[in-house]
Amino acid sequence: MEVDEAAGPSGGAHAAITPASPAAAEASSASLASVVLAPSGTTGSVxxxxxxxxxxxxxxxxxxxxxxxxxxxxxxxxxxxxxxxxxxxxxxxxxxxxxxxxxxxxxxxxxxxxxxxxxxxxxxxxxxxxxxxxxxxxxxxxxxxxxxxxxxxxxxxxxxxxxxxxxxxxxxxxxxxxxxxxxxxxxxxxxxxxxxxxTEEAERIGLDHVARISGAVDDGHSQVDEHVMVQHSAIKMLASRVQVILRYVREVHAGALPFNHDVMREAKALADRLPVLESARFQPEFYTQCNDAALLTYLGTIMKSCNHLNQFIKKFNVLYQRQGGHGRRLRGMFF
Incomplete structure (x- = not known):
């Protein structure tokens, strides 16, 4: 709103109120339209x-x-x-x-x-x-x-x-x-x-492979490799301990060693804790896990091959430019 003061016939001043200009109204409407975020005090519900x-x-x-x-x-x-x-x-x-x-x-x-x-x-x-x-x-x-x-x-x-x-x-x-x-x-x-x-296990493995490919230096090792090696060592140690127990049970059965009830009870308790491999659930879950592991292996191999191909394309383009070639350059797989 604008207020104008002017002298009247009696020498006094009077105020004239005029409406705001259309440009000011449009600017105010535009500023309101640009507001897309709620006030800072508003919190999310999920x-x-x-x-x-x-x-x-x-x-x-x-x-x-x-x-x-x-x-x-x-x-x-x-x-x-x-x-x-x-x-x-x-x-x-x-x-x-x-x-x-x-x-x-x-x-x-x-x-x-x-x-x-x-x-x-x-x-x-x-x-x-x-x-x-x-x-x-x-x-x-x-x-x-x-x-x-x-x-x-x-x-x-x-x-x-x-x-x-x-x-x-x-x-x-x-x-x-x-x-x-x-x-x-x-x-x-x-x-x-x-x-x-x-994240899930498959996502962590995929991200680790992507990080290895994205890095400038590939030393051939990753956190997943180290994790797998630790698991392999633990399984190998478990297998050796199971073999010791199995040999002891065989020796006791053959009469070469005296029968110890405490040791046999502990061996029986360990055997009861092992999963039943002949159950109806084992075969489908086992094959599903094997397929997932094979799929992740194939994915890592494909990503590594794509990385090598991309490096080859980059080197080819550099060499092609140095030789002064004119024509269509090869385009990389990743941009």
Whole structure:
């Protein structure tokens, strides 16, 4: 509002109130529209457990899209996992298709329905819990996507990965949405959530192999190798002790050694603690564990071969440039 003072016919002053300019109103509306985070006093209502597989999937999605498009692009995807009360576990993810319409990103619902039916066939115990994107901080565009995802899940989570982050902390932020009053209007706002990392044995082994390949120096050893060697030594020692007990029992049975009731009772107790190998549960679990171990071995071999091939491509390109060749250069597998 503006107040103007002017002298009247009697020499007094009077005040004239004029409405604010349209530019000021537009600036105020724009400032309200840019508010996407809830006040700092707002706390989250759920606890999050994040698996590294989700971060690896998002990183691979963004890297592949960047290589195909020739520059950084914003990517979108869905988060799946399990929810038990207020505890949410984000375990996996898949990509979402989108297109631009009137200057805004629109999620392809048909593509989502197709992907949902596919992952339900494989991960029947997981549910759709939210979506992910890449960027430095959430803005009005993310609020618009959140409204679209709310049509699928009434309270979806939003995970944002910042690929260009330079700090040492994990560049991942997770939000939930709340409805709050901003400037007298109901607005959808993001509330930051705290999360913890939760890994399984297969994820730890895969991450260790990735870290070895990513390192500049590969000495052929890793924490997984050391852990396996410790387990191998323990099993070898256990086998030797079992052989000692077995020999003692055989000698007692043959009459070469006197019968000791205390020792035989302890041997019988140890034998009762061993798993029953002829049970109906042993064979399926044993073969499943063997298949998992073989799959992880194959995965490590493939990753090592990809690393060697990538190093060969880099060296070939350097040599090709030194020779002054002109033409199409080989492209690496990782960008």
């Amino acid at each position: 606890s999050i457990a994040l698996h590294p597989l989700v971060i690896m999937n998002i990183s691979e999605h963004w890297t592949r899209t960047k290589a195909q498009a020739g520059g950084p692009q914003t990517v979108f995807g869905a988060l799946i996992g399990q929810q038990r009360g207020r505890e949410i576990e984000l375990m996996n993810s898949f990509e979402l298709a989108h297109h631009r319409l009137d200057g805004r990103d629109v999620i392809d619902r048909e593509y989502y329905a197709l992907k949902e039916s596919q992952f339900k066939q494989v991960f029947s115990d997981m549910d759709f819990l939210g979506w992910y994107s890449t960027g430095e901080a959430p803005g009005p565009a993310e609020i618009d996507i959140q409204r679209q995802i709310c049509e699928i899940n009434e309270s979806p989570l939003f995970l944002q990965l910042h690929p260009a982050a330079r700090h040492t902390d994990l560049p991942v932020a997770i939000y939930e949405s709340v409805v709050d009053l901003v400037g007298g209007q109901a607005r959808l706002l993001f509330v930051p959530l705290t999360y913890s990392l939760q």
